Amino acid sequence: MDLAFLADCFLRIVPGIPMTLALTALSVSVGLVFACLLAAMRLSGNTLLDWPARLHVFVFRGTPLAIQMFLIYFGLAQFEVVRTSVLWPYLREPFWCAFGALMLNTAAYGSEIVRGGLLAVPCGEVEAARACGMSGFLLFRRIVAPIALRRALPGYGNEIILMVKATSLASMVTLVEVTGLAARIISTTYRVFEAFAVAAAIYLAINFAIARAVAALEWWLSPHLRGAPPPAPDLRLAH
Amino acid sequence: MPAWLVAYWELMGFGPRGWGALMLQAAAMTVAVSSSGFALGALFGALAAWGRLSGHRIAAAIATTYTTVIRGIPELLVIYLVFFGGAAALGWFHRLFWGGEGFVSLPAFVAGFVAVGISNGAYQAEVFRGAHAAVARGEIEAARAVGMPRWLIARRIVAPQVLRFALPGLGNCWQLCLKESALISVTGLVELLRQSFIGGRSTRDFFSFLLTGAALYLVITTLSSGLFALAERRAMRGLRRA
Known part of the structure; x- marks a missing residue:
């Protein structure tokens, strides 16, 4: 292993980190809003809302992200309507196309996680709240949302990590991020392992940080599961 | 028929100027590369799960590093x-x-299915490990009590049940395989994504392709x-469901 080349690879790949993080942060946060919307549509009991949400989830979970990204980046531009629309300044940019595909994709997967969390709220809790006279938004805010959040959080943490990995596809639509930079070094120097090791280490570090952050959030959100602190030792018995 | 449908059929049909046959061929390539990758992943996954469960410290460390x-x-x-x-x-x-010189390239199909196998194996290892944990201890104890040697227990008692419990998880892994196969297009293998891209580029109609x-x-x-659901139902036919 050539340490000088390894350092060189590191310096050349690090500038891709902001793009990877920006794509992840934007698509996960906007995707979460859409995921909640889709989950609400699925659970609304209204067929006209339910079916579009079902279709979205079916299509975006049943096709590869790469083809979704290509459809937005290459496919939409051929329509006159799109090129003259207000969205064109965005759809022309590979960044916003990649963001759009990632966001719609994570919304589909995320909506199932959110829906699962909402369905996992025990009936008894809701009944008890109703018996106390809570209803509507108060019931949702105090009872349903906190329980659903805790149930959905582990699954959503996995989804965020999958999104970090999925941002690597942005290199297929010309964006310069960690995987794209590593691939560029590999395909020009034919020295595979140094660039691979640097890129892999960066992804592992990001994903490890996210996993720890989600675990910490989970810990912070479930004080009732932490168990009682160990009792103070009874010093009288020591004498 | 509306005009756009006629135009679409001419483009994507099976006539002299149609791309239908090529698209179907590419779809077959996607299935071929994903299923070879899935099979290789099953091998890697089984090895890694075995490494984790063997109790052998070095094997467990290698398997954990691989999956993580x-x-x-x-x-x-x-x-x-x-x-x-x-x-x-x-x-x-x-x-x-x-004593040869110059660049020797790995065939894109081989590179593709090996890559899919390596990544899918890591997910399958976790599926196998979970399925192994679901096998009731009593069954293994019973097998030992009737005097079965270790390999016979593995073949007759553990393997069939692990496969049964692993099926739902393996279905998810297969879907991952299919979606990952689209990424192999970066190596130049003409699978479904690559073929759609080529067709779109040469006809300037990316959207249809x-x-x-x-x-x-x-x-x-x-x-x-659907096939996995059928297989699951068949594998579970001997089990009483609560």
């Missing part, structure tokens, strides 16, 4: 590693044994999840 690292990095990176790393290794062998490609992916994923 591979599941933490993008599949695209694994594909680049296998494609270019395989070429570098081949070139090295070529120089060493035959990519949408058709996406529809074919949907057909493949829907059919195969």
Whole structure:
């Protein structure tokens, strides 16, 4: 292993980190809003809302992200309507196309996680709240949302990590991020392992940080599961 | 028929100017590369799960490193590693044994399915490990009590049940395989995504081609999840469900 080349690879790949993080942060946060919307549509009991949400989830979970990204980046531009629309300044940019595909994709997967969390709220809790006279938004805010959040959080943490990995596809639509930079070094120097090791280490570090952050959030959100602190030792018995 | 449908059929049909046959061929290539990758992944996954469960410290450390690292990095990176790393290794062998010179490239199909196998194996290892944990201890104790040797227990008692409990998880892994196979297009293998892209580029109609490609992916994923559901029902036929 050539340490000088390894350092060189590191310096050349690090500038891709902001793009990877920006794509992840934007698509996960906007995707979460859409995921909640889709989950609400699925659970609304209204067929006209339910079916579009079902279709979205079916299509975006049943096709590869790469083809979704290509459809937005290459496919939409051929329509006159799109090129003259207000969205064109965005759809022309590979960044916003990649963001759009990632966001719609994570919304589909995320909506199932959110829906699962909402369905996992025990009936008894809701009944008890109703018996106390809570209803509507108060019931949702105090009872349903906190329980659903805790149930959905582990699954959503996995989804965020999958999104970090999925941002690597942005290199297929010309964006310069960690995987794209590593691939560029590999395909020009034919020295595979140094660039691979640097890129892999960066992804592992990001994903490890996210996993720890989600675990910490989970810990912070479930004080009732932490168990009682160990009792103070009874010093009288020591004498 | 509306005009756009006639135009679409001419483009995507099976006539002299139609791309239908090529698209179906590419879909078959997607299925071929995904299923070879899935099979290789089953091998890697079984080995890694065995390493984790063997109690052997070095084997467990290797298996844990493999599943943690591979599941933490993008599949695209694994594909680049296998494609270019395989070429570098081949070139090295070529120089060493035959005194050859120059660049030896790894066939895109081989690079593709090996890369898919490596990444999918890490997920399958976790599925197998979970399924192994679901096998009742009593069954193994009973097998030992009637005097079965270890390998016979593994073959008659553990393996069939692990496969049964692993089926739902393996179905998810297969879907991952299918979607990852789209990324192999970066190596130049003409599978569904690559073919849709080529067709779109040469006819300047990316939208029709990519949408058709996406529809074919949907057909493949829907059919195969149906098949997995059937297999699950068949595997569970001897079990009483609560």
